[in-house]
Amino acid sequence: MWEKTKAHIMSCERVFTIFLKWVLIGCLVGGIVGVIGITFHWLLEVATTFRMEHPKILWCLPFGGLAIIGLYHLLGIRKDRGTNFILVAVRQNEAVSLKMAPLIFFSTIITHLFGGSAGREGAALQLGGSIASFLGRIIHLNEKDKRIITMCGMAAGFSSLFGTPLTAVIFSMEVISVGIMHYSAIVPATIAAFIASALAQKLGFLPVAYTLLGVPEGLKLKLALSVGILGICCALASMLFCIVMDKTSHAYRRYIENPYIRVFVGGALMLGFTLLLGTRDYNGAGMDIIQKAIGGEARPEAFFLKILLTAITLGAGYKGGEIVPTFFIGATLGCVLGPLLGISPSFAAGMGLTAVFCGVTNCPIASVFLCIELFGAKGIVYCALCCGISYMLSGYYGLYSEQKIMYSKVKPEFIDRNVA
Amino acid sequence: MWEKTKAHIMSCERVFTIFLKWVLIGCLVGGIVGVIGITFHWLLEVATTFRMEHPKILWCLPFGGLAIIGLYHLLGIRKDRGTNFILVAVRQNEAVSLKMAPLIFFSTIITHLFGGSAGREGAALQLGGSIASFLGRIIHLNEKDKRIITMCGMAAGFSSLFGTPLTAVIFSMEVISVGIMHYSAIVPATIAAFIASALAQKLGFLPVAYTLLGVPEGLKLKLALSVGILGICCALASMLFCIVMDKTSHAYRRYIENPYIRVFVGGALMLGFTLLLGTRDYNGAGMDIIQKAIGGEARPEAFFLKILLTAITLGAGYKGGEIVPTFFIGATLGCVLGPLLGISPSFAAGMGLTAVFCGVTNCPIASVFLCIELFGAKGIVYCALCCGISYMLSGYYGLYSEQKIMYSKVKPEFIDRNVA
Structure with a gap:
């Protein structure tokens, strides 16, 4: 009986140590990806405003495209798989190159500046995922933990851009293998998304939010x-x-x-x-x-x-x-x-x-x-x-x-x- | 190319037929489990009010217990596994006896009437699950479809009691095998829960809802x-x-x-x-x-x-x-x-x-x-x-x-x- 209780207390201690580790990593990822994500968010807004004010810049879009492809080639990426590489990174623990971060950062800004029709959250996921994966290598996480930290990075990147932390966390856990929820990331990803969102709010980036009109009361x-x-x-x-x-x-x-x-x-x-x-x-x-x-x-x-x-x-x-x-x-x-x-x-x-x-x-x-x-x-x-x-x-x-x-x-x- | 498109359209048609089938089944389960769940809800309230007004009834609690055990024995259930049998029913397609429905219905009311300390949603899950599983047998669903209909029943039972349809749906899909989301039940379970909740509202049972005080603005x-x-x-x-x-x-x-x-x-x-x-x-x-x-x-x-x-x-x-x-x-x-x-x-x-x-x-x-x-x-x-x-x-x-x-x-x- 005493032996069993002792073993139980030791197992609780071990889990608690892992918990503390992930709290710290969540804060770290949230802070670093948050700051970069917010900078990205801000530059995108600057680029969009500039485009709105100078509509003629659209004529340069084809040349902007050349710059993007040039950038990727310059850093040695021949075949870019977009957000896919982050999914593979989490599922199969394929290494994500840190190069992906500046590439997607600047190429997305170029796309928006010159008026391509594109979003920004794929970029946020790639940005967050590749930075977090790099952090994982620096602090020598093992293979499985690297998957978790990559999900944290995705969540932080997504929420620093949209200010929707819960969507960011659930999306990061849900998107990779639909039907399986990667709950092992739930605490660090929530912390990372929370911190990234909190930083964005602190710096005056309000979360994306709308008011719907004509929402019915009750169930009809x-x-x-x-x-x-x-x-x-x-x-x-x-x-x-x-x-x-x-x-x-x-x-x-x-x-x-x-x-x-x-x-x-x-x-x-x-x-x-x-x-x-x-x-x-x-x-x-x-x-x-x-x-x-x-x-x-x-x-x-x-x-x-x-x-x-x-x-x-x-x-x-x-x-x-x-x-x-x-x-x-x-x-x-x-x-x-x-x-x-x-x-x-x-x-x-x-x-x-x-x-x-x-x-x-x-x-x-x-x-x-x-x-x-x-x-x-x-x-x-x-x-x-x-x-x-x-x-x-x-x-x-x-x-x-x-x-x-x-x-x-x-x-x-x-x-x-x-x-x- | 034409062959491929044709095959694609046929596959879409097949999925759409399955969809329509589940819409109908969702409505059926929502309606039937809803009505029974609401009756259960109402009787529980009557029992609770009666107990509050006649506190001396607590003295009969031990005898109420005898009645419960007697009821189970009378219907031939020697070992009741509670909500577990519904989980097993979904995971391993073990048949659920319809007898479970009246048993849990009346024994829960007895427990509440005489003042045992117990909830009611385990009862709602069992009630809904066993009725739905029985419906599945009547309409000759195959093994896999029977699992889905049981989840629908759980969702309808839960939401007819609490008026929280989404929690009911997610809980039914999530509780059985944590980490796996049984999304194949998402449409019929949502419909069943919707209908059960809507019926409850129609009959004047307001959803359980509270107002929290002191909820902070923003992220701190x-x-x-x-x-x-x-x-x-x-x-x-x-x-x-x-x-x-x-x-x-x-x-x-x-x-x-x-x-x-x-x-x-x-x-x-x-x-x-x-x-x-x-x-x-x-x-x-x-x-x-x-x-x-x-x-x-x-x-x-x-x-x-x-x-x-x-x-x-x-x-x-x-x-x-x-x-x-x-x-x-x-x-x-x-x-x-x-x-x-x-x-x-x-x-x-x-x-x-x-x-x-x-x-x-x-x-x-x-x-x-x-x-x-x-x-x-x-x-x-x-x-x-x-x-x-x-x-x-x-x-x-x-x-x-x-x-x-x-x-x-x-x-x-x-x-x-x-x-x-």
Whole structure:
């Protein structure tokens, strides 16, 4: 009896030591990635403001593309796999080069400065993941601990940019192998995301947050039916986005072998489309358009054009990420479909944003948290229903080809397959 | 190309058919389990009110116990495994007898009527799970689909009682094999929980919801540190609760072989303690005490006495569940510790409630959703931190011995072990 109690106390002590270690590492990662992420956030805002004030800079987009490819070649990266390499780093403990951090940092700023259609959170994940992975090597973590620290870095990077710490933590634990939650990272990732968000708030970067209009009180079956149909549309839009992204990238590679020519042509195409459409709505991340959609205003063709132009931008070799474009696509689609389905356009935009995010990332729980952190908890059951349906019906598509879906979406069955 | 597209469309059609099937099943389970769950909810309230108005009924508790054991024997159940059998039903597709539904229904009402210290959600999970599993057999679902319908039943049962549909859905998907999310149930379980909650609301049963006082604005590092310490205390309380429950149950079985004598002695013990303590605070579920703790008022010894008296009640053979007692323990502990740590007692009670729930069920995500559905989304990052720490430090203890923890709490490593 005494022996057993002693063994138990020793095991508690060991766990507590591990806990303290991870608290410290969480603080370290949160602090370092936070500061870099916030600098990145600030420079992106500067670049966006500069572009807005000097719209002619768009003409330089093809040359900006050349600079990006040049940078990658200069640092010896021939084939960039985007956010995928972070997923592989966590799952298979493949080493992440620290070089990735400055590369994604500057190439994303170039993309935004010159008006490519791209996001910023893919960049934040890569930035945070590669810095944290490097820290892990410096402090000689073992193989398994390096995976945890990489997830902490992802969470800190994501939350320093969006100010949504819980979404960042859940997303980092959920996205790698869908159906498996990497809870071993829960404490350090939460601490890292908390510190990164707290630093951002301290420095005056307010978290991204919107107010939805027309959110219903209570549970109404008729509304649930409309939300279900919206969920189906979001699943279709998610599939369309993934397919267009994939096909565009393949077409680029097939028809234009030289990456410099490819990025130049992509930049020129983006420039041409912008002039043709006569609007700057699709350049950069488009946070203003998301804001408008959530206010209840969006053009019917916006979601499709954003899909196309994001595929043209990112497929050509520009950098940033696919998630903010996803927000754009979902919010504008929801805003347009809402009134047709008897849902307030603003509420439908919010649900669309999260449900398309869910469809392309296959992360239903992170999506519901996203909804809570962006819009608050009211009407959350509808949002969860919309996300659940988008998850179930969006098939095995996804933005990250290295993502694995561990369990079938329709049966409790282990499948362990890569997304298409 | 055309062949591929055709195959793709056919696969989409197949998934859509499965989707429609599950929408219908979700509605069916939500409706049937909802109505029964609401009746159960109503009868429990009637029983509780009757007990409050006739405190002398407590003297009959030992005889109520005899009735419970008699009922189980009458229907041929010699060894009741409580909520465990539902976990096994989902994981290994063990058939659940429909008999379990009336048994748990009436035995929980008896326990509450006569003043045993017990919850009601274990009952709700068993009620919902066994009814849904029976429906699955009637409509000839295959083995895998039967697991999904059982999860739907759990979600509907839980949410008809608490009015927290999202917590119900996530809990049902998360509790069985911690670390694996059974997303294949996400759409039908959400629909079932939605319908059960909507029915309850329609019939005037308002969702359980509280207002926390003193929730801080923004992210403060000093407060996070205090919350961290609260999380550690919640982990210790969770372990203590699991250990006391386990040891008490073993001691009962060891020293009193006859289940009738056992339940009678347990009832007499509960009666004796109640008279000795001179308070009725620990009889029944104790929702009023939870409410008071969240208002900022609790006795320092309350959490420990609730642990003890719940173990005495449930270990002896009374029925109900362990989760509402867990809420009681967490809320009173948090309320008392809060001011010592510089946290508002009300806010600390809310975090304590969710973090102890997390520690004993090993369900961090369901816990954070619980916090959101009971208290709203404000201050949710602190709550997540508290739950994360409680999860990490509460060891491999748990209330359900059939629960499996699939991944180590401190390493990204597959362990597949039962909780202690």
